[in-house]
Amino acid sequence: MARHVTLRLSSVEQLFLSRNRKVAVQSSRWGKTGVWVLVLVAAGFIISSAVWAWANLQQTNLNYQISQAQETQKQYLELNRKLRIELSNLTSISRLERLAVEQFGMGPPQPSQVVRLP
Numbered sequence: 001m002a003r004h005v006t007l008r009l010s011s012v013e014q015l016f017l018s019r020n021r022k023v024a025v026q027s028s029r030w031g032k033t034g035v036w037v038l039v040l041v042a043a044g045f046i047i048s049s050a051v052w053a054w055a056n057l058q059q060t061n062l063n064y065q066i067s068q069a070q071e072t073q074k075q076y077l078e079l080n081r082k083l084r085i086e087l088s089n090l091t092s093i094s095r096l097e098r099l100a101v102e103q104f105g106m107g108p109p110q111p112s113q114v115v116r117l118p
Contacts, residue, residue: 100106
């Protein structure tokens, strides 16, 4: 007998559902709209998270490149300083006079070697 009652209740339920289609469609639309809103919010969150992660990665890469460029600049400035010191040593008057005497046998000019222009 319990089986027979169950059959009757299920057929009554189908009868009410078939007569009340508008309610079922409205709840279904609201469910679909809610799902679409949820999907769009989730997609927006995922996209914005991906953009934020990409921007953070770019910032890290640029900071690394700036650090390397600053290190290279320090090396070039040190090389420039050393080359200026070497240039001043090579072009110093005392060194040039010493080289002229030692290697080329040069000395101060004799009075006969000086030509005066009017």
